[in-house]
Amino acid sequence: MSTDPPLLLALDLTGTFAFGLNGALTAVRAARLDVVGVVSLGMITALGGGVIRDVLIGAIPPATFVDWRYFALAAGGGLIAFIFSRRLDRLDMPITVMDAVGLSTFAVIGASKALAAGLDVAPALLLGVVTAVGGGTIRDALVLQIPTVLRSDLYAIPALVAAGITVLTLETGSYGLPSALGAVAACFIIRMLGVRYKLQAPRPPGKRSVAGPPDDDAAPGPDSGRG
Numbered sequence: 503m504s505t506d507p508p509l510l511l512a513l514d515l516t517g518t519f520a521f522g523l524n525g526a527l528t529a530v531r532a533a534r535l536d537v538v539g540v541v542s543l544g545m546i547t548a549l550g551g552g553v554i555r556d557v558l559i560g561a562i563p564p565a566t567f568v569d570w571r572y573f574a575l576a577a578g579g580g581l582i583a584f585i586f587s588r589r590l591d592r593l594d595m596p597i598t599v600m601d602a603v604g605l606s607t608f609a610v611i612g613a614s615k616a617l618a619a620g621l622d623v624a625p626a627l628l629l630g631v632v633t634a635v636g637g638g639t640i641r642d643a644l645v646l647q648i649p650t651v652l653r654s655d656l657y658a659i660p661a662l663v664a665a666g667i668t669v670l671t672l673e674t675g676s677y678g679l680p681s682a683l684g685a686v687a688a689c690f691i692i693r694m695l696g697v698r699y700k701l702q703a704p705r706p707p708g709k710r711s712v713a714g715p716p717d718d719d720a721a722p723g724p725d726s727g728r729g
Contacts, residue, residue: 507679513686514611517604518572521548522579523590524601525641530587532645537584543641544580549573550637555612555629559619598697605657606689609634609664610682617672630665631658656696659703664689 525547529540549566556564566572583590590597612633616626635651635658642649651657667685671677695701 507682509679510607510611510682510686513603513607515571515575516600517607518548519575519579520597520600520604521637522576523583524579524597525638526580526583527587527590527597528638528641528650529645530583532647537581540584541577541580543644544583545573545576546644547637547641548576548579550640551608551612551633551635552637554636555615555633558629559616559621561615561619599694602660602690602693602697603686605634605661605693606664606686609661609689610668610685613665613668614672614677614682617669623669623673626669627662627665630668631661634658634661634664656692656701656703660689660692660696663692 522544524544526540526544528547529535529543533539535543549572552566552572553564556562556566609630613626613630615633616629617623621629635649639649639651664685667688668677668682671681671685
């Protein structure tokens with residue numbers, strides 16, 4: 503079972519469910535898949551980033567396979583998306599908010615676990631972001647889409663900010679629940695501002711934005727894995 507503080511654990515579990523739900527919705531919209539395919543892609547979205555992180559830091563078996571709650575919530579989110587996909591279209595914003603919570607929490611937990619495993623600052627930052635966006639990137643590749651993290655409103659940048667705050671506070675000895683929640687809040691606010699104002703990361707000068715899939719073909723932005 504996870505040893506994270508109860509509040510971070512609750513956010514972690516909420517994010518896992520949201521990523522499973524949102525990842526499966528993307529699969530429903532992007533490809534004609536049966537229930538196994540939809541639920542599998544939802545679980546990959548929710549759990550993939552955390553599995554990648556744990557394998558890279560040598561935490562075997564990955565936390566996902568030790569704590570059944572993550573597995574169950576990811577599968578449950580995927581199954582709900584399969585059954586109620588048409589009705590869930592009306593809940594795009596609430597699901598996007600949950601997704602932002604998951605992104606924020608996974609970045610913080612991913613960076614803190616990487617440092618705890620003895621990694622240096624730069625690898626810890628990288629694994630914080632990978633934890634947050636890795637699962638969704640794998641999902642998009644499996645349905646032959648440009649990963650959302652490469653074309654969506656601000657996504658990887660907020661995760662990097664959260665990971666950076668986490669690493670800074672850990673390195674200075676000031677890390678605790680307040681600083682962790684501060685990192686989560688910073689990531690969440692930046693992400694939601696990106697959604698609200700359609701903010702994008704800088705693109706090459708003189709290049710027009712590359713359009714992503716139409717809104718009715720892609721879910722609102724889950725690109726993460728569980729923390």
